[in-house]
Amino acid sequence: MDEASFTQLKAFFPQVQFTTEEENHFRSLWSVKTFNQYDLITEAGNIERYFYFVLEGVQAIYILNEKGEKVVLGFSYSGSPSGAFDSFIKKQASDTFLEALKPSKMLAISYEDYQSLFEEHPAFYEWGHQFFQNILFGRLHREVELLTLSAEQRYKTFMQRCPDELKVIPQKYLASYLNMKPETFSRLRSCTSY
Amino acid sequence: MASLLITSENQIQRLNHIINKVKELQELETAQLTSPPHAKSWNVVEVIEHLNIAYGIYMPKLDEAFSKMPSLDAAPNEFKARTWQKIVIAGQRPKNGKRKWKMKTLKRFEPLLDKETLTQEKIDAVFENFFTRHAHLKEAILKSRNKDVKEVKITSAVGPIVNFYLPECFEFLLCHMERHMVQIDEILG
Numbered sequence: 001m002d003e004a005s006f007t008q009l010k011a012f013f014p015q016v017q018f019t020t021e022e023e024n025h026f027r028s029l030w031s032v033k034t035f036n037q038y039d040l041i042t043e044a045g046n047i048e049r050y051f052y053f054v055l056e057g058v059q060a061i062y063i064l065n066e067k068g069e070k071v072v073l074g075f076s077y078s079g080s081p082s083g084a085f086d087s088f089i090k091k092q093a094s095d096t097f098l099e100a101l102k103p104s105k106m107l108a109i110s111y112e113d114y115q116s117l118f119e120e121h122p123a124f125y126e127w128g129h130q131f132f133q134n135i136l137f138g139r140l141h142r143e144v145e146l147l148t149l150s151a152e153q154r155y156k157t158f159m160q161r162c163p164d165e166l167k168v169i170p171q172k173y174l175a176s177y178l179n180m181k182p183e184t185f186s187r188l189r190s191c192t193s194y
Numbered sequence: 195m196a197s198l199l200i201t202s203e204n205q206i207q208r209l210n211h212i213i214n215k216v217k218e219l220q221e222l223e224t225a226q227l228t229s230p231p232h233a234k235s236w237n238v239v240e241v242i243e244h245l246n247i248a249y250g251i252y253m254p255k256l257d258e259a260f261s262k263m264p265s266l267d268a269a270p271n272e273f274k275a276r277t278w279q280k281i282v283i284a285g286q287r288p289k290n291g292k293r294k295w296k297m298k299t300l301k302r303f304e305p306l307l308d309k310e311t312l313t314q315e316k317i318d319a320v321f322e323n324f325f326t327r328h329a330h331l332k333e334a335i336l337k338s339r340n341k342d343v344k345e346v347k348i349t350s351a352v353g354p355i356v357n358f359y360l361p362e363c364f365e366f367l368l369c370h371m372e373r374h375m376v377q378i379d380e381i382l383g
Binding site for chain 1: 199201203204206207208209210211213214269270336339340
């Protein structure tokens with residue numbers, strides 16, 4: 001892992017201060033994984049082996065509905081965490097797929113090493129507290145948006161807050177995430193400003 | 195009849211499910227794996243061996259198809275099965291945990307295991323072979339995601355009466371496996 005990547009990674013854990021020795025050890029726990037566009041990073045039915053930190057690219061996490069259609073639950077992108085977290089923690093087969101929508105470079109840590117972070121540095125509990133709180137608020141926010149906003153409002157709200165790199169992925173993934181048909185998304189994109 | 199839209203992700207999910215199930219079967223007692231419920235039935239190991247034989251016929255066909263298939267620079271897309279292939283696939287697919295119609299196994303697919311000498315070693319070999327062959331199938335499904343699958347057809351294991359595009363072939367194989375997973379549930383009771 002190069003210096004720039006490690007700096008990005010450390011910035012993801014602002015609550016944790018390391019001694020030089022601890023920092024070297026922390027760094028040694030992560031490995032760089034690269035994926036081509038449309039690679040399946042995690043397959044439904046397999047156990048998620050890693051917690052990821054995204055250096056480059058965009059990934060979608062989705063589940064297949066009864067008809068076999070992809071239902072997008074979320075995205076990850078540069079600077080964000082990624083992975084099928086429930087499968088990773090529970091060590092059970094994942095219900096979801098994680099797919100690289102753009103060529104991706106990610107840092108990965110195994111389950112044992114992830115758990116060791118908390119055991120060896122109590123400061124990771126502080127990070128965890130903040131991290132899971134943010135995740136929960138994000139999910140609650142999204143639930144409210146999905147249940148209360150019109151398609152046009154969902155489109156506008158999302159486009160206002162989403163990073164630019166997410167705006168260039170195939171439309172059908174964005175449409176699914178916003179719970180609308182690709183045709184609706186396309187119509188909104190052509191006639192709605194945000 | 196509604197059209198059959200095939201996606202590789204759906205196939206991968208189902209294949210993973212089957213592989214996980216066979217891993218669980220591997221943990222069962224030898225007696226459970228080798229006792230058929232009645233004299234005419236196969237035992238579990240024979241069913242697995244039958245699946246090995248079936249995929250063994252497709253393996254070289256798939257390898258050859260890939261050698262001729264151009265790559266595609268686009269997102270993997272769903273594939274609409276053709277009518278006759280859809281009917282052939284539907285014949286295999288179990289419905290609500292039941293095998294819709296029984297069929298006689300052709301000689302070339304018969305698992306020729308000697309039940310008297312089915313040692314643990316031989317059973318392990320059958321399972322290992324299953325995992326190796328079906329890892330090949332997984333690889334094939336993954337590889338097909340960025341290939342122009344409309345370019346090459348392969349002949350089915352029963353001959354030119356059926357030919358398959360790759361997604362149809364994978365669907366047929368998966369439904370065939372799912373059918374035999376139902377059979378295994380019946381054998382185990």
